[in-house]
Amino acid sequence: MRVVLAEDLFLLRDGLVRLLEAYDFEIAAAVESGPELERALAELEPDVAVVDVRLPPTHTDEGLQCALRARRRRPGLPVLVLSQHVEQLYARELLADGTGGIGYLLKDRVFDAEQFVDAVRRVAAGGTAMDPQVIQQLLARRSGDGQGPVDRLTPREREVMELMAQGRSNAAIAGKLVVTERAVAKHTANIFVKLGLEVSDDDNRRVLAVLAYLDRDR
Amino acid sequence: MNTNTKSGGAGSRARGTVLAAGRGLALAVASLPLSILGFCLSLVSMALIPIGVGALTTPYVVKGVRAYAERRRALAERWGGLRVPSAYRPASDSVNPFRCTYALLRDPATWRDLRWLLVDMTAGFVTALLPAVLVLYPLEGFALAAGLWRVMGDGDGGAYWYGFVPVDDQPTALGAGALAGALLFVAHRYTVSVFQVHFRLTEAMLTPSQAELAERVRVLTETRRDAVDTSAAELRRIERDLHDGAQARLVAMGMDLGAVEMLVDKDPEQAKALLAQARRSSAEALSELRDLVRGIHPPVLAERGLADAVRALALRLPVATEVSVELEGGRVEAPVESAAYFAVSELLTNAVKHSGAGRVWVDLHHGSGRLRISVTDDGAGGAAIGAGSGLAGVERRLGTFDGVLAVSSPAGGPTMVTMEIPCVLS
Numbered sequence: 147m148r149v150v151l152a153e154d155l156f157l158l159r160d161g162l163v164r165l166l167e168a169y170d171f172e173i174a175a176a177v178e179s180g181p182e183l184e185r186a187l188a189e190l191e192p193d194v195a196v197v198d199v200r201l202p203p204t205h206t207d208e209g210l211q212c213a214l215r216a217r218r219r220r221p222g223l224p225v226l227v228l229s230q231h232v233e234q235l236y237a238r239e240l241l242a243d244g245t246g247g248i249g250y251l252l253k254d255r256v257f258d259a260e261q262f263v264d265a266v267r268r269v270a271a272g273g274t275a276m277d278p279q280v281i282q283q284l285l286a287r288r289s290g291d292g293q294g295p296v297d298r299l300t301p302r303e304r305e306v307m308e309l310m311a312q313g314r315s316n317a318a319i320a321g322k323l324v325v326t327e328r329a330v331a332k333h334t335a336n337i338f339v340k341l342g343l344e345v346s347d348d349d350n351r352r353v354l355a356v357l358a359y360l361d362r363d364r
Numbered sequence: 365m366n367t368n369t370k371s372g373g374a375g376s377r378a379r380g381t382v383l384a385a386g387r388g389l390a391l392a393v394a395s396l397p398l399s400i401l402g403f404c405l406s407l408v409s410m411a412l413i414p415i416g417v418g419a420l421t422t423p424y425v426v427k428g429v430r431a432y433a434e435r436r437r438a439l440a441e442r443w444g445g446l447r448v449p450s451a452y453r454p455a456s457d458s459v460n461p462f463r464c465t466y467a468l469l470r471d472p473a474t475w476r477d478l479r480w481l482l483v484d485m486t487a488g489f490v491t492a493l494l495p496a497v498l499v500l501y502p503l504e505g506f507a508l509a510a511g512l513w514r515v516m517g518d519g520d521g522g523a524y525w526y527g528f529v530p531v532d533d534q535p536t537a538l539g540a541g542a543l544a545g546a547l548l549f550v551a552h553r554y555t556v557s558v559f560q561v562h563f564r565l566t567e568a569m570l571t572p573s574q575a576e577l578a579e580r581v582r583v584l585t586e587t588r589r590d591a592v593d594t595s596a597a598e599l600r601r602i603e604r605d606l607h608d609g610a611q612a613r614l615v616a617m618g619m620d621l622g623a624v625e626m627l628v629d630k631d632p633e634q635a636k637a638l639l640a641q642a643r644r645s646s647a648e649a650l651s652e653l654r655d656l657v658r659g660i661h662p663p664v665l666a667e668r669g670l671a672d673a674v675r676a677l678a679l680r681l682p683v684a685t686e687v688s689v690e691l692e693g694g695r696v697e698a699p700v701e702s703a704a705y706f707a708v709s710e711l712l713t714n715a716v717k718h719s720g721a722g723r724v725w726v727d728l729h730h731g732s733g734r735l736r737i738s739v740t741d742d743g744a745g746g747a748a749i750g751a752g753s754g755l756a757g758v759e760r761r762l763g764t765f766d767g768v769l770a771v772s773s774p775a776g777g778p779t780m781v782t783m784e785i786p787c788v789l790s
């Protein structure tokens with residue numbers, strides 16, 4: 147699987163290259179600035195791009211803007227955005243086109259190599275990988291008035307929904323919560339009923355549906 | 365007048381004379397009704413304050429007069445070459461008209477403007493009109509001398525007076541012509557200076573007094589001290605947070621790793637546990653650093669500017685928050701941007717914590733050199749500046765930039781806090 151990597155700090159870039167290569171990814175390019183990323187995405191047609199939000203020369207949200215532009219040119223281009231901070235504003239912008247293949251994670255998440263690589267693979271396959279912090283903020287704000295549909299979920303259902311919103315499959319959720327896959331399926335069905343969402347097998351679509359639901363009266 | 369054959373200096377003086385006369389006439393005609401109108405409206409409006417109506421109208425009238433005075437200041441600079449400084453206190457567009465009126469009445473500049481209007485409609489009018497009279501009146505004398513005297517008499521043989529010359533036959537008419545010539549000479553020499561007197565008058569009446577300038581310096585000194593104190597305290601907090609937080613965790617991590625080095629052969633199990641602990645320490649250090657950075661300069665503010673930073677802030681609130689922005693694409697100056705962001709952040713925190721609001725509205729608007737931000741909630745109300753509400757801190761923060769804060773929060777709500785900071789967009 148060919149990866150384009152954009153990160154301006156040498157140490158981190160180097161570490162990411164080694165990490166990804168250790169898991170049998172092919173690094174098509176490892177760049178350190180916005181314009182270079184722009185060129186690499188246009189010419190190399192990678193299977194997935196791993197991009198830092200803040201890049202030279204402007205040191206603003208150059209990486210994010212590049213990723214968004216690249217996805218407008220090539221809809222569905224899988225992009226995993228890494229950042230020192232996660233902001234819902236950016237998460238929404240990434241999810242806005244609804245085509246999937248999007249990830250948005252804190253840089254810390256690379257500490258857990260297995261999970262990070264899993265996230266890259268999920269995104270490359272067209273799924274989503276949202277940082278737990280984004281999901282928690284979303285859920286926290288919905289429970290503010292104590293009346294919303296999210297508040298009618300049982301604690302276990304909330305756990306399942308958090309993992310689901312991060313983009314994990316039923317099997318992964320079952321593994322994480324140490325329950326059977328059938329139990330997870332039952333929980334997800336309950337969640338969909340309580341939130342008034344249609345049942346869907348497509349991982350990506352169901353995450354987007356959950357996020358859209360949580361977001362809808364904004 | 366055959367100015368073309370005269371020297372260039374005299375020619376330009378003649379042009380200056382005619383120009384001054386023309387401008388003076390226009391100014392006199394335009395300013396008299398405006399000055400009288402402004403003066404009368406101000407008096408009536410202020411007289412009506414006791415019955416309440418005046419409090420609603422006074423802010424508008426006073427602001428109108430100020431705009432008019434500023435126009436005349438600009439004119440004095442353009443036509444008279446005199447820079448007339450203005451020292452209006454920053455006016456708050458408080459939602460409470462009484463408070464707004466009170467603030468305007470306390471500003472000495474308001475009373476100075478009134479005094480100026482009075483002088484402008486009398487002495488100011490005369491000095492503006494005089495140049496035109498000086499230039500036009502001799503023309504009548506020449507016309508009389510040229511034969512107009514025949515039709516100007518009053519019919520009963522009485523004389524027609526031109527200045528102090530009674531005109532009733534050709535010789536006296538020629539006398540009037542001579543007087544006109546003398547007058548024209550005076551006009552040629554003095555018209556420009558007379559017109560200048562008008563602007564000197566404006567300058568004398570509209571320039572703020574030493575006391576006001578001293579007051580302004582005092583306010584600036586105070587806000588500067590506040591700003592320095594605040595940033596020093598902020599630096600101390602950051603230093604302490606780093607020392608007790610991230611720094612300590614990194615030390616602990618180093619120690620854990622040292623222990624791991626020793627244990628890795630002897631007791632791999634224990635080493636693994638320590639490694640896990642070291643990783644946890646590094647994650648915690650990172651998250652502390654993140655919070656610290658957010659407190660110093662939030663990432664979205666650095667990357668996108670005020671509008672998106674406030675939008676991102678709103679997304680993190682547990683209460684539904686609507687943000688509307690009108691900044692015409694520009695970015696606010698960095699220090700103002702930061703002050704405004706933290707002020708909004710504080711107000712939103714207040715709204716969520718204390719008001720019990722179900723909805724919050726934030727409105728960002730930039731117009732006529734001011735950034736205006738209002739934060740409104742549908743909560744319980746009863747907020748006041750001081751009383752440990754955090755609003756005093758916000759006020760101090762804004763004071764550094766001459767910004768003002770107005771609070772309207774009747775018991776039972778809603779609460780509306782409006783901030784205004786003078787600034788330009790880049």
